[in-house]
Amino acid sequence: DTGVSQNPRHKITKRGQNVTFRCDPISEHNRLYWYRQTLGQGPEFLTYFQNEAQLEKSRLLSDRFSAERPKGSFSTLEIQRTEQGDSAMYLCASSSGKEEQYFGPGTRLTVT
């Protein structure tokens, strides 16, 4: 059981650059979620997929944020023209449609 994996674990970028993060869910899980977590806060929902369909994206923080899951397996989250306020931990989770969500270790983004 490999669990949910995320890459990279850490990313430092300059303001204005684009970044892309990858999430590999647990293999049999059809639902995949992205969250953002800032210091002292709980995870804040961004978007989720059921298979390759993105079922909820209204909570993406701005049009600079986009996510894909082209084949219903791994997913990518892209942030264009990064800003310092984008610095946070980006968490991915997956589920099989039952009650539990399993989280990955997160990608910590620092925008300088």
Place this chain on the structure above:
Amino acid sequence: GEDVEQSLFLSVREGDSSVINCTYTDSSSTYLYWYKQEPGAGLQLLTYIFSNMDMKQDQRLTVLLNKKDKHLSLRIADTQTGDSAIYFCAERRGSYIPTFGRGTSLIVHP
């Protein structure tokens, strides 16, 4: 106000019981969760309870749910230093999207 509220800090002595409390606002919540997060890591699901239950026990963990008061608690028996972490309460309604509290930082000292 926030949908899910927790106190921010709890300090206990090793071997004592810890009780972490959470309140939520939506009476239609169907599932309530407790997650643990260690420094620099993702969230680990500890346990969850359906809204039609009032108690669930799993080894050292006991979850109590008071639906009338919309109050959830997590009791950790015989707290160990390895239990030091941030504990998040979350609630989920009909959709698959849980709402998390800000987390309670549990500090266990010898």
